[in-house]
Amino acid sequence: MGLADYIKKREIGKGSFGVVFLTECKHDRKRYVVKRIALERATTKEQRNAFQEAKLLSTLNHPNIVSHRESFISKDNAFLYIVMQYCEGGDLYTRLRQQAATGHLLPETQIMDWFVQIGLALQYLHDKNIMHRDLKTQNIFLTKKQVVKVGDLGIARVLDSEDDMATTVTGTPYYMSPELYARVPYNIKSDVWSFGCVMYEVATLKKAFNAKDYNALAFKVSKGQIQRLPSAYPDDMDTLFASMLAVEPDDRPTVKEILGSPYARKHMHRFV
Numbered sequence: 001m002g003l004a005d006y007i008k009k010r011e012i013g014k015g016s017f018g019v020v021f022l023t024e025c026k027h028d029r030k031r032y033v034v035k036r037i038a039l040e041r042a043t044t045k046e047q048r049n050a051f052q053e054a055k056l057l058s059t060l061n062h063p064n065i066v067s068h069r070e071s072f073i074s075k076d077n078a079f080l081y082i083v084m085q086y087c088e089g090g091d092l093y094t095r096l097r098q099q100a101a102t103g104h105l106l107p108e109t110q111i112m113d114w115f116v117q118i119g120l121a122l123q124y125l126h127d128k129n130i131m132h133r134d135l136k137t138q139n140i141f142l143t144k145k146q147v148v149k150v151g152d153l154g155i156a157r158v159l160d161s162e163d164d165m166a167t168t169v170t171g172t173p174y175y176m177s178p179e180l181y182a183r184v185p186y187n188i189k190s191d192v193w194s195f196g197c198v199m200y201e202v203a204t205l206k207k208a209f210n211a212k213d214y215n216a217l218a219f220k221v222s223k224g225q226i227q228r229l230p231s232a233y234p235d236d237m238d239t240l241f242a243s244m245l246a247v248e249p250d251d252r253p254t255v256k257e258i259l260g261s262p263y264a265r266k267h268m269h270r271f272v
C-alpha cells in the first residue's frame with residue numbers, strides 16, 4: 001500500500017521533523033495516524049531518527065505500544081511516511097491538564113492502571129534492550145477504550161549502540177534524569193526516572209521537577225527532592241514512585257522489579 005490508500009482528514013500534530021495527520025484508509029475505512037517526515041529538509045540525524053522509528057516500530061508488538069501499520073517513502077524520495085494506529089483518547093499531557101482543571105485528583109485505581117500499562121510497555125522494550133529515551137506525558141496516548149499506548153519512539157535506541165554518548169542529551173529536560181544532566185550516557189535506568197516523573201505528575205497533577213530555566217531545573221533534579229504524594233494516596237504508592245526517582249541510577253529499581261513489587265502486583269490482575 002502507499003499514500004494513495006489513505007484519505008487525509010486533518011492535521012493533528014506538528015514536530016520539528018514534519019507533520020502528523022489523521023487519515024482514513026480507503027480499504028478498511030479505519031482511521032490511522034500518518035507521520036510525514038520531510039527528508040530533504042531534515043538533518044542527517046533527524047532522518048536517521050525517522051528511519052529508526054519506522055524500523056523499530058515495525059518490529060514491536062505489544063498491547064501498550066502504539067502499533068505500526070506500514071512505512072513507505074514517496075516516489076521522489078522527499079518524504080518518509082509512518083502509518084500507525086490512531087489513539088482517539090489523545091495524550092496523557094492533555095488528559096492531565098483537563099483533570100487539573102476539575103480541581104480533583106485522580107482515583108488510585110486509575111493511576112495504577114496507567115502505571116501498570118506504561119510499565120508493561122517499558123518492560124517489553126527493556127527486555128529487547130530498547131530504551132525509549134523520550135518518555136513523557138506528551139508521548140503517552142490513550143485509545144477510545146482508555147487503553148494506554150506508549151508512542152513516539154523517534155529517539156528510541158537499542159542499548160549499546162555506538163553513538164550513545166553523542167546523543168546523550170535528548171528529550172524534554174523536565175523528565176531528564178540526573179545522570180543525563182551530568183552527561184553520563186543514557187541507560188535503561190534513565191527510562192525508569194522518566195517513568196517516575198510521569199507517575200508523580202499523574203498523581204499530583206504537577207510536574208515532579210519544575211523550574212524556570214535549564215540550570216534551575218538541573219539543580220532541582222540533581223537533589224532529587226520531592227514532596228510526599230497527596231495524603232489521599234497510600235504510603236505504598238508514595239514509596240514506589242519515590243524509588244523510581246532515586247538520584248543514583250543504581251538505587252533505582254528496574255521496570256521488572258517495579259512491576260514485581262507487592263503493591264504493583266495488587267493492581268496487575270486487571271491486565272495480565
Ligand code: ADP
Pocket residue numbers: 012013014015016017020033066084085086087088090091138139141151152153154
Ligand atoms: P514528535 O513529538 O516527535 O513531534 P509524536 O509521535 O509525539 O511526534 O507526535 C506528535 C503529536 O501528534 C502528539 O503529541 C499527538 O498529539 C499526535 N499523535 C502522534 N501519534 C499519535 C497517535 N498514534 N494517535 C493520536 N495522536 C497522535
Ligand code: MG
Pocket residue numbers: 138139152
Ligand atoms: Mg512526541
